[in-house]
Amino acid sequence: MRISYKLNDRFDLTIFLSVTLLVVIGLFAIYSSTQNTISQKGNFDKQLISWGISLCVLFFIYALPTKLLKPSAVPTYALSILLLLVVLVIGRKIGGARSWIAFGGFSFQPAEFAKLATILFLSNFLSREETDLDNLKDICIALVIGLFPIALIMLEPDLGSSFVFIGILLALLFWKGISIFGLAVVLSPGIVAVASLFGPIYFAVAVGFVIVILFFFKKDIFLSGSILALNIASGFFVDNIFNILSPHQQTRIRAFIDPNADPLGSGYNAIQAKVAIGSGGFFGKGFLHGNQTQLQFIPEQWTDFIFCVIGEEFGFIGSLFVIILFLVLFLRILRLASFAKNEFLSLVIIGILTVFFVHFLVNIGMAIGILPVIGIPLPFVSYGGSSLLINMAMLGIILNIHRSRKEST
Amino acid sequence: MSAKISLFDRKKIIYGIIIAVVSIYIFKLFEMQILAHAQFDAKASDNSIKAIEQIALRGVFYDRNMKLLVENTxxxxxxxxxxxxxxxxxxxxxxxxxxxxxxxxxxxxxxxxxxxxxxxxxxxxxxxxxxxxxxxxxxxxxxxxxxxxxxRGYPNGAMGSHVFGYSKEISPQQLKKEEQYYQPGDLIGSIGLEKKYEKDLRGEKGYNYILVDSRRREVGKYKNGVNDLPSQKGKDLVLSIDGELQKIAEQELNGRAGAVAAIEPSTGEVMVLASSPQFDLNQFSYFTPKDYLRQLLNDPLKPQFNRASMAAHPPGSTFKLLCAIAALDLGVITPSTTLYCGGSFTYGRSFKCHGSHGSLNVIQAIEKSCNVFFYQLIFKIGLDRLKDYATRFGFGKKLGIDINEEVRGLIPNSAYYEKIYGKNWPHGILPSLGIGQGEVNVTPLQLANYCALIANNGKSFVPHLVRGYLDENKKFHSYKYKEVNVGINQSVFDIVKEGMYRVVNGAGTATNIRINDIHIAGKTGTAQNPQGKDHALFVAFAPYENPTIAVAVLIENAGFGATWAAPIAKKIIETYVRRSMPKTAATSDKNKIEVKQGAEPFAD
Incomplete structure (x- = not known):
């Protein structure tokens, strides 16, 4: 095999430059949205510092031997579970959720770290030779690995991060090659549960679909029956799960189902976000000239609603540019997944891709009113040190795998 | 074995999901930022750009001589x-x-x-x-x-409280009707001219556009104010009121309950419309203290009541002019017809006169204000025909003056009495009506209007308080008013006016107000008041030869018209007529001669 010594062969510049551009756009947006908010005035500087640290971490991970990744899976997962337990006890409460651990002047979210840990551990489990996803037991083990951190995070409660974990779990099972029936078994309770939130008719329709699918696969009656029972149970228990959520998240979900019911209450953010983006027009109102942004009509616009700042001040052109950068990033990572040396690394890449993608999906989806308002940052763009750090670390892993893709094991 | 998806297909599926989501998002952004941009932009502006109303400067009031009556301070x-x-x-x-x-x-x-x-x-x-x-x-x-x-400020000293009126904060009910212009807390004309001419006076509101943040805090001007719309000042009204005369009338009325109305006969322009007691408009200029309101409401004389156009009392002997006009016009008497007065008239009971006048014609009857003459006359005219004449002269109906505070008064006809007493209503009521007593009510404004019509031989205009307005360039534009014509022969007016001339200048009932060089023609009246002392009334116009002013004066609970009401009319007439005489010639011989010539036909 001919080894190219060109830089691009050792280092995926496309990925790195896309992300760099996203961070820079994010810095502009953070500056614009916080310059009038005294309490958040230092955010731009802090984000700049975080970026510097994150770059160091990225290059550090990039340079590590790739083979260290697999052995680190188990201890990393164990540590992250420990931290998730610790945060429930000593965590700091911000915005209704106990999701921050603080020591000294530094604070971070264990959930961010747990994302990477879960990817590594689940990939490790799924890439074992003896793992067989036609075996219900193995599916269950995979589910437990994925659902355990979700359960802990739901207790904080942090709905947005939970979605990311569900995404990781489904994506990795899928990438490992779960059968369509297996996927249906894993997915259906969730779909039934969500459907039941909208009302009994939706619930009945969803259960009907499950029955049709079960008939289609013609599995034995015991298995089919228990799966159906699980589905119906999940629909009925969704109320209990709903009640675990904090009140602000409950109202946000209700507001999504009918956003105009309470325009000044929980639907306010969703409406103002859309107004900001829509009023940006084709070219935008210009940097620092967005009324909605500068006059603080949208709360948390430097984190969860940062896309509104971009949409309003840089218009359709700016929004499109950001989305294209993400598209380049996603497709580039996906391409790498099939070049990866082994199944473990391939799964890790898909896991990381899922983290980035679900964040992108939920964050922009909520800003443009397609998805409910769920607090989740836009990767590389939103303000937030621990989020940026962990994303850059994950990007470091991607670049690391890219670097070593042609090395022999 | 269930279906497995190959690695290649799995990659394609993930690829498909990514492309699908990105496409949906781009499509949605295209829809929001390009297709629906205008809507969202409007909402964003509505959010953050607030129009701050600029209340326009209210139009001021000038009097007929362009003296400022009501200003903004x-x-x-x-x-x-x-x-x-x-x-x-x-x-x-x-x-x-x-x-x-x-x-x-x-x-x-x-x-x-x-x-x-x-x-x-x-x-x-x-x-x-x-x-x-x-x-x-x-x-x-x-x-x-x-x-x-x-x-509002009132620099002239003339209060004119009932005429000018005042503004109050708009009520929720008014707001419902007029919500396209007014906002809660805005002032709106409440009574008088301020109310009637609200739409002219208020001008056009302006708007300053400011930026507010999400907490409605002002952050600055929107685009440095290029979109700001300046307010437009309201129209300045030029009233027909004569500030000086109004002030005199108010001073004369001071301390009494009464009213004065003066009209320019040829135009219907109301030069004086004074009602007493008054109230202090300064107290109403924005916020009225509760104590003051309570004091006004508890005053038994009801200062807020506009007596000039709302106090309907019997016209007393001033009504005799109408009876004379009706009788002459109908031909039931001629100028030479004489009726006998023996001191009383019997119709069921005895109706008294204030003297025994012997035989007199209509001119003498007016001069002496002989009751017996008119007791008899009403039977010749008939009640319903009298009402017709009364209506033509503006009694028993609203004149349509340009303030809302106006009443009809009452002129009865036979239908009216039938309604009360039935078919066989007692005709013994009639003699009193002939001398303006009983169930007949007129306002001082109606009396002035009636007197003006007589002075101008039955032709005038609907009485009004506003002549016109000044535009931005101070150019005067006049308002048009409806012409009034009672349709009665000139010869009838000549007779009646001669009688009125003699009231003051002959051996009549108001010789106490005679002036050598200004010939006043008038008629006294004393309205019987069952609740107390009689109301004094006087109507007059002058100069007799070429009338420029017609006046009606009411003094409540005072007594005789000649004693109490006539001197006030005299003062107003004298001031007005003298002012319009050439100053240097005011006392010249030539002037005196002219006056004497005018007086000649009635020399003895």
Whole structure:
């Protein structure tokens, strides 16, 4: 095999430059949205510092031997579970959720770290030779690995991060090659549960679909029956799960189902976000000239609603540019997944891709009113040190795998 | 074995999901930012750009000689911004601003649903001493400030309270009807000309566009004010009122209950419309103290009642002119017809006269105000025909003057009595009606209008208070008013006017007001008042030869018209007519000769 010594062969510049551009756009947006908010005035500087640290971490991970990744899976997962337990006890409460651990002047979210840990551990489990996803037991083990951190995070409660974990779990099972029936078994309770939130008719329709699918696969009656029972149970228990959520998240979900019911209450953010983006027009109102942004009509616009700042001040052109950068990033990572040396690394890449993608999906989806308002940052763009750090670390892993893709094991 | 998806297909599926999501998002952004951009932009502007109303300067009132009657004067308005205000200051501020205890708390409560950053008016027209105190204690008074706003001022000294009227804060009911122009807290004309000409006076509101943040706090001007729309001043009205005469009338009426109305006969322009007692318009210029309102409401003379156009009393002997006109016009008497007065008239019972006048014709009957003559006359005219004439002269109906405070009065006809007494109503009521007593009510304004019509031989215009308005360039535009013509022969007026001339200048009932060089023609009246002392009435016009003013005076509970009402009419007439005489010639021989010539036919 001919080894190219060109830089691009050792280092995926496309990925790195896309992300760099996203961070820079994010810095502009953070500056614009916080310059009038005294309490958040230092955010731009802090984000700049975080970026510097994150770059160091990225290059550090990039340079590590790739083979260290697999052995680190188990201890990393164990540590992250420990931290998730610790945060429930000593965590700091911000915005209704106990999701921050603080020591000294530094604070971070264990959930961010747990994302990477879960990817590594689940990939490790799924890439074992003896793992067989036609075996219900193995599916269950995979589910437990994925659902355990979700359960802990739901207790904080942090709905947005939970979605990311569900995404990781489904994506990795899928990438490992779960059968369509297996996927249906894993997915259906969730779909039934969500459907039941909208009302009994939706619930009945969803259960009907499950029955049709079960008939289609013609599995034995015991298995089919228990799966159906699980589905119906999940629909009925969704109320209990709903009640675990904090009140602000409950109202946000209700507001999504009918956003105009309470325009000044929980639907306010969703409406103002859309107004900001829509009023940006084709070219935008210009940097620092967005009324909605500068006059603080949208709360948390430097984190969860940062896309509104971009949409309003840089218009359709700016929004499109950001989305294209993400598209380049996603497709580039996906391409790498099939070049990866082994199944473990391939799964890790898909896991990381899922983290980035679900964040992108939920964050922009909520800003443009397609998805409910769920607090989740836009990767590389939103303000937030621990989020940026962990994303850059994950990007470091991607670049690391890219670097070593042609090395022999 | 269930279906497995190959690695290649799995990659394609993930690829598909990514492309699908990105496509949906791009499509949605295209829809929001390009297709629906205008809607969202409008919403964003609505969010953050606030139009601050600029109340237009209200039009002022000039009198007929272009003297300022009602003007705008700057006054201090003290305001509170609830978000910054500390309610522990309440009692202190209330004392300084002379407000009732608990006023501020109440006001803050009433406005609790509005933004806390919008200043609320606590006191309009605050004293300078209060402003000085606020200025001194500025650093302790967070959320308290003052601005200069315009309020009404009355520089002429003529009160004209009932005519000019005042504005009040708009009521919720009015707001419902007029919500396209007014906002809560706006002032709107409440009575008098301020009400009637509200649409002319108010002008056009202007708008300043400012930026507000999500908490409705003002951040600055929108685009440095290029879109601001300046307010347009209201129209300045030129009244037909004569400020000087109005002032004299008000001074003469002072301390009495009564009214004066004066009209220019050829135009129907009302030169005086005074009602007494008055009220202080200054107290109404923005905020009316409750004490003052209570005092007005408890006053038995009801100062807010516009007697000039609303006090309907029997016209007394002034009504005799109408009877004479009707009888002459109908031909039931001729100028030479004489009727006998033996001191009383019997119709069921005895109706008295104030003397025994012997045989007299209609001119003499007016001169002497002989009751017996007119007791007989009404039977010749007939009640329903009399009502027809009365209506032509503006009695028993609203004249349509340009203020809303006006009543019909009452002129009965046979249908009216049939309704009360049945078919066989007692005709013994009639003799009293012939001399303007009993169930007949007229207002001083109606009397003045009637007198003006006589003076101008049955032709005039609907009486009105506003001649026209001045535009931005101070150019005068006149309003048009409907012409009135009673359709009665000139010869009839000549007879009646001669009688009126003799009332003052002959051996009549008002010779006490005779002036050598100005010939006043008039008619006294004393309206019987079952509740107390009689009301004194007097109608007159002058100069007799070429009338330029017609006056009606009512003094309630005073007594004889000649004694109490006529001198006031004289003073007004004399002032007005003398003013219009050439000054240098006022006492010249030539003038005297002219007057004498005019007086000749009635020399003896």
């Amino acid at each position: 700057p006054a201090y308005t003290v305001r509170i911004t609830p978000a910054e205000y500390d309610t522990s200051l309440n009692s202190k501020l209330e004392t300084i601003l002379d407000l009732e205890n608990g006023f501020i708390k109440n006001m803050l409560f009433k406005n609790r649903t509005y933004s806390k950053f919008i200043p609320l008016r606590v006191k309009r027209g605050a004293d300078f001493s209060a402003i000085a105190w606020i200025e001194e204690n500025r650093e302790h008074l967070f959320g308290v400030d003052y601005v200069i706003e315009m309020q």
